Amino acid sequence: MKVQGRKDITRVMREDRQAVDEALTRGVRDAMLRHKKDDLPVVIERDGKIEWVKPEDLGF
Numbered sequence: 001m002k003v004q005g006r007k008d009i010t011r012v013m014r015e016d017r018q019a020v021d022e023a024l025t026r027g028v029r030d031a032m033l034r035h036k037k038d039d040l041p042v043v044i045e046r047d048g049k050i051e052w053v054k055p056e057d058l059g060f
Helices: 009-015 016-035
Strands: 042-046 047-055
Touching: 009 016, 016 042
Parallel strands: none
Antiparallel strands: 042 047
16 A cells, blocks of 8 residues: 655645635635534634624624
């Protein structure tokens, strides 16, 4: 059995950027939906400040 080597993250980001962006978008959306479902706030950074966003204000 052949062992796969480590992937060069710079190459992956350059060659598969769209796939990486789509995966990140799906991950964030899933996390936001879980927070909303569980009635938990989300912490975000906006204009250099930390803010708590209520579940009803998430927009998902």
